[in-house]
Amino acid sequence: MSGWAEIRDELRRRIAERVWAPGDPLPNETALAAEFGVARATVNRALQSLAQTGLVERRRRAGTRVALLPSLRATVDIPVIRREVEAAGMTHAHEVEAREVTRPPASIDAEMALGGAAALHLVTRHDADGAPFALETRWINLAAAPAARDHAFADVSANEWLVRNCRYSRADIAFSAHPATGRAAALFGPGAAVFTLNRTTWDGDVSVTAVEIGFHPGYRMRTGI
Amino acid sequence: MSGWAEIRDELRRRIAERVWAPGDPLPNETALAAEFGVARATVNRALQSLAQTGLVERRRRAGTRVALLPSLRATVDIPVIRREVEAAGMTHAHEVEAREVTRPPASIDAEMALGGAAALHLVTRHDADGAPFALETRWINLAAAPAARDHAFADVSANEWLVRNCRYSRADIAFSAHPATGRAAALFGPGAAVFTLNRTTWDGDVSVTAVEIGFHPGYRMRTGI
């Protein structure tokens, strides 16, 4: 019982066994360090790890308490689609179905803060072993990525190209479900429920790209704690 | 430029500006510590933070490199539904629509490793301002939570009761989209696309509960980086 991970596990065990019930305060770091015979920094590492998952709440002066309603906090990995397909042992292909420079609809213009400027619009289909895997509808801010205007995105998908050639500092992400419409209905069947990922990427105050990815029926995004 | 967060930001800036391009190695911790005039532990903290988001990859002896394909890694907060509704300024109510002790279908039996034992089956509806918000279908392993057999779950939802009264060490989580069927079709409209969360919770090798929550059309689960 000396590493911070072991101390984390022991604290987690005590919380699970109600040694400290939800809402109860834990001993302070100095006391725990003395009990486990380690430096305070080691206990601090363990407690910060527990706080990150939401199991305990820490406030200066007030101390550390077991969370009353530990809402689960999970880390999801949002992979590059090609990688995800290949990791499943399937062959990935992608095809540009539409590509044009045009003014986006008002909702996209507002979300990307384009101020009425034209943007590059891309519709791309990802296939896994020849079957439609995901349909990607993307807008690229040409002010943030001017080189995209001259790129066909035939070999390298827009996502991979942007990841490699554009910088970004922040991303807003949302998951939802939508009935298949338009092209998605043709690919996935009318009335299919499409798992949808929306992501808007920012470099400082400038939007880089907004993308909506609709996944094939049966797609599951998995994670764990 | 002294705190670990400032050093993290500076390193992130350099990566964004291609001082170190994807795949490039960063200087080692000792060199960075010397450059920034801080202790190595401070640089270590900053680099661990970057590694956690997937921006850099670290291996002993091989050093730290900018990830080739930085797949986005986001932390999603899976809230207690009552909290989520109330946080939106709406009134939460929930109603138990079905409750029985029975043997679950084979898929649940396998997923929860029940070995054919009966479990508590609950169907619960969550409302926000009187409108259906989510439909919850839950199985509770009575071997792990025997007290659940005598609990009506009228006042406190099963989720909150379990969080407060059961321990768990691990959870598998999956998100997907499904067409509304059965009770969900009645609540959300036939053909609605239902954002679905599946979660199985474990205490060691014993499953505690498996729950499927279908959210109302229009529900979005948001996060960011």
Add this chain to the structure above:
DNA sequence: AAGTGGTCTAGACCACGTC
């Protein structure tokens, strides 16, 4: 005012994986 967690230091040893 006082006690808590947050962070930093300078040094050390170790585990690991690449060379």
Add this chain to the structure above:
DNA sequence: ACGTGGTCTAGACCACTTT
């Protein structure tokens, strides 16, 4: 074998927030 990151220590100062 050896250089890297991973971790730990003992001490210190600080920021914050509650009392």
